[in-house]
């Protein structure tokens with residue numbers, strides 16, 4: 481049987497829809513926490529193929545999702561460029577901030593593929609290990625989102641540092657973005673080469689820029705990445721996730737060249753159906769907080785989503801990642817709820 485996830489990305493409808501969840505591998509699973517403790521640091525987990533393969537497969541074994549997403553992180557790219565990146569318990573990612581010309585000049589694309597070689601080995605092994613129904617997704621952060629972490633140095637609320645950097649010195653900021661575009665193309669190409677069957681580009685901080693700046697720093701870089709990938713792999717599906725983009729989902733879907741868009745929790749499905757390019761597959765968009773409450777309320781929310789997507793190819797997913805407080809049993813209930821449904 482063909483892989484349902486890939487069929488939908490190629491424009492077919494499947495009933496029930498294929499399902500996978502952003503952050504389906506992670507701390508809500510006891511088997512993840514156990515392996516994570518063995519690996520030591522989070523980056524050690526990402527760079528040790530035996531471990532990374534195992535944690536990628538854990539949620540597939542438990543739930544039989546239609547797609548596995550490579551276990552890695554969007555911040556391996558700045559790590560590969562030579563920035564100091566670490567993950568601190570209770571804080572999240574911490575990076576040595578890049579805020580001036582000197583810091584930008586210290587970054588280099590030369591070592592990226594060598595440093596990230598274990599990631600591509602993970603992809604190749606996964607491709608052999610996954611069963612015939614499970615598709616393999618590779619991914620990267622979009623340049624704007626990765627730059628947010630590189631410049632802010634950690635998770636930010638107001639994005640003052642990156643915005644002041646790019647409003648004050650668009651030329652220097654543009655140099656950093658050019659470097660990220662090149663590194664992202666190389667990183668995604670290497671994943672495709674190693675066997676990824678679809679790619680997702682995470683633009684998690686798409687929702688913080690005014691329109692003009694959104695066009696320059698979100699749309700344009702992603703367009704360059706997608707067109708470079710298309711030149712080499714014309715049939716490889718690419719999903720874009722411009723979280724928080726609001727009305728800018730429309731030019732994002734129409735102009736970047738992506739094959740499909742992943743909708744965040746706040747996007748109205750009827751609005752999306754009326755405004756996104758005809759026939760474009762959509763992915764989403766259950767609020768991950770429903771996985772904390774579960775029960776009939778969650779089942780009803782799932783019904784509404786599946787019911788609202790009958791006119792388009794649809795991949796069931798969340799509007800953002802699985803929260804670490806989620807009970808693994810609630811995820812089972814979610815999968816049962818979708819699979820027992822015919823719309």
Ligand code: CP3
Pocket residue numbers: 501502503504505506507516522549550551552553554555567571572573619635682684801
């Ligand atoms: O299962 C999967 O989805 C695959 C793996 C994956 C991770 N991160 C693993 C991870 C993917 C696709 C990502 C993407 C990612 N990473 C994004 C884009 C998606 C989004 O959530 O908006 C972003 C912004 C990051 C950066 C990042 N990595 C942050 C902000 C954090 C800390 C937050 C947290 O939950 O602790 C991470 C760490 C991280 N990446 C974890 C996992 C499983 C938790 C690490 C741990 O075990 O301590």
